[in-house]
Amino acid sequence: MSVELKEHRSSTADISTTSEGLPISNIIPKNDEDDASMLMAFNNAKPSLLVICLTVLASISGFMFGYDTGYISSALVSIGKDFGSELTYGQQEFITAATSLGALISAIFAGICADLFGRKPVVMTSNVLFVVGAAIQCGAHTVWTMIAGRLVMGFGVGIGSLIAPLYISELAPSRFRGRLVVINCLGITGGQLIAYGVGAGLDQVHNGWRVVVGLSMIPPAIQLVAFFFLPETPRYLISKGKTEKAAGVISRTHPGASQALIETKIGEFMQLNNELPGSNVFSRTWEGIKEIHRVPSNFRALVIACALQGIQQFTGFNSLMYFSSTIFQAIGFDNSTAVSVIVAGTNFVFTLVAFFVIDRVGRRRILLIGIPGMMISLIVCAISFHYIKIEFKDGSAVLRDTKITGWGIVVIVGMVCFVATYAVGIGNVPWQQCELFPQSVRGIGASYATATNWSGSLVISATFLTMLENITPTGTFAFFAGLCLVAYVFVFFCYPELSNMELEETQAVLTGGFNIKQSKKLASARRRQHAKELAEYLEKNTEELVDKV
Numbered sequence: 448m449s450v451e452l453k454e455h456r457s458s459t460a461d462i463s464t465t466s467e468g469l470p471i472s473n474i475i476p477k478n479d480e481d482d483a484s485m486l487m488a489f490n491n492a493k494p495s496l497l498v499i500c501l502t503v504l505a506s507i508s509g510f511m512f513g514y515d516t517g518y519i520s521s522a523l524v525s526i527g528k529d530f531g532s533e534l535t536y537g538q539q540e541f542i543t544a545a546t547s548l549g550a551l552i553s554a555i556f557a558g559i560c561a562d563l564f565g566r567k568p569v570v571m572t573s574n575v576l577f578v579v580g581a582a583i584q585c586g587a588h589t590v591w592t593m594i595a596g597r598l599v600m601g602f603g604v605g606i607g608s609l610i611a612p613l614y615i616s617e618l619a620p621s622r623f624r625g626r627l628v629v630i631n632c633l634g635i636t637g638g639q640l641i642a643y644g645v646g647a648g649l650d651q652v653h654n655g656w657r658v659v660v661g662l663s664m665i666p667p668a669i670q671l672v673a674f675f676f677l678p679e680t681p682r683y684l685i686s687k688g689k690t691e692k693a694a695g696v697i698s699r700t701h702p703g704a705s706q707a708l709i710e711t712k713i714g715e716f717m718q719l720n721n722e723l724p725g726s727n728v729f730s731r732t733w734e735g736i737k738e739i740h741r742v743p744s745n746f747r748a749l750v751i752a753c754a755l756q757g758i759q760q761f762t763g764f765n766s767l768m769y770f771s772s773t774i775f776q777a778i779g780f781d782n783s784t785a786v787s788v789i790v791a792g793t794n795f796v797f798t799l800v801a802f803f804v805i806d807r808v809g810r811r812r813i814l815l816i817g818i819p820g821m822m823i824s825l826i827v828c829a830i831s832f833h834y835i836k837i838e839f840k841d842g843s844a845v846l847r848d849t850k851i852t853g854w855g856i857v858v859i860v861g862m863v864c865f866v867a868t869y870a871v872g873i874g875n876v877p878w879q880q881c882e883l884f885p886q887s888v889r890g891i892g893a894s895y896a897t898a899t900n901w902s903g904s905l906v907i908s909a910t911f912l913t914m915l916e917n918i919t920p921t922g923t924f925a926f927f928a929g930l931c932l933v934a935y936v937f938v939f940f941c942y943p944e945l946s947n948m949e950l951e952e953t954q955a956v957l958t959g960g961f962n963i964k965q966s967k968k969l970a971s972a973r974r975r976q977h978a979k980e981l982a983e984y985l986e987k988n989t990e991e992l993v994d995k996v
């Protein structure tokens with residue numbers, strides 16, 4: 448099959464509006480016979496088995512992100528004197544921060560490389576870095592070797608955190624994109640939970656931490672081998688003019704789709720998914736950087752993607768993730784590690800809830816419900832801390848109440864509610880970041896947003912204990928509650944609803960403004976359309992079945 452590649456820069460895409468005032472580009476399938484959904488109908492209105500397999504294999508990156516950031520708190524305890532003497536606070540901080548720093552650095556380049564060289568080689572590079580980083584740590588006998596290993600592993604984490612949602616978004620049928628990206632988030636939160644569990648189980652075992660780190664080499668090795676055989680995304684292939692190959696991938700991810708349908712789909716992708724101009728890697732990267740800042744819809748996408756990642760980190764969730772044992776110990780819980788597992792467990796369970804609701808309820812609505820929930824929970828914690836009477840000095844708690852009080856219980860309940868409302872919304876919605884950008888700048892946009900995530904994570908983990916010391920726990924939690932309010936205002940005014948839309952439609956939504964109202968209309972129109980097609984499909988199949996019987 449050969450399809451002619453039209454030159455059609457995204458910056459000049461012709462954006463028109465429908466009678467309802469929806470900003471719909473003329474590149475978008477406008478009628479109810481949208482071939483994308485017809486392709487879906489061939490798959491029993493579900494993503495094909497291959498798409499599910501590809502998503503799960505890509506989500507190993509999410510798992511590595513979670514596991515590698517999760518095991519360190521217990522490893523730091525079980526390292527004990529293995530490096531000669533007890534680790535100082537400073538050394539512990541360096542070992543922890545090295546991964547976030549590595550992730551921040553590699554995230555900056557990962558998206559750009561994904562645009563230039565493809566999604567697959569980038570995934571495979573992260574696998575090599577995961578394995579090398581873990582091997583260095585396993586053999587470490589000095590603090591600096593350990594830090595080096597964590598840094599190399601961090602490079603892998605940064606790349607993995609960016610590339611998995613990107614790969615999944617580009618393969619997913621629009622109606623399931625939210626859910627499929629959340630599978631990667633389940634990998635993250637599941638990885639954190641398992642790391643906590645394994646770490647807690649092995650923390651008394653001599654050199655147990657080396658086992659915990661060693662185990663982390665298995666999943667990336669599996670992913671590396673698998674990706675050797677897995678395809679590139681059709682959208683990336685089309686952006687490189689490889690339409691034949693793209694058609695081959697579509698026919699595998701949408702078994703049963705006719706040649707004509709595949710051609711239509713490819714034609715649709717081709718109208719926006721072309722490559723940036725430029726004769727070499729540097730000039731093309733520069734073009735991308737210019738395009739993301741100069742094209743207003745791209746810049747809006749960038750603001751939203753970075754702001755959501757910033758909100759995710761600066762509302763303080765990771766401070767609980769990293770320091771919950773310290774906090775729980777401070778309010779009088781003996782088995783603080785076990786209580787910390789509750790935080791990781793709640794995070795995982797409510798990410799699972801997000802999986803079921805994200806495409807139905809919509810990303811925007813979930814945030815507008817979740818963020819106030821986080822704010823109320825944080826206020827409850829702030830008030831309770833006022834009555835618990837603890838102080839933090841030199842990175843640890845000075846207790847005035849030695850027994851758990853009623854307020855201590857309220858703090859735990861508040862934190863669990865905070866984690867639940869976080870996990871269902873802002874914990875995963877920012878990872879839908881790739882849907883905001885058109886093909887030409889998707890990787891670069893994802894780089895900016897992912898780097899924002901890791902910068903936030905680095906800042907929060909480096910400042911949380913200092914905040915507890917200087918502005919008290921009540922002040923710290925009240926501060927995060929205040930940030931939730933700012934976050935709510937931002938989402939309310941600037942984050943349009945993008946669920947159920949094709950990746951090619953989102954750029955049109957962001958043309959001429961944030962178009963909140965129109966986006967809501969378009970998203971519900973798409974939802975209704977999908978529901979209608981599903982009903983028709985089921986009816987047709989039932990009739991066929993009845994005829995056969």
Ligand SMILES: O[C@H]1[C@H](O)[C@@H](O)[C@H](O)[C@@H](O)[C@H]1O
Nearest residue numbers: 635636765768794874875904
């Ligand atoms: O989406 C993830 C998830 O919520 C993790 O639990 C958290 O530790 C990460 O920072 C975040 O990016």
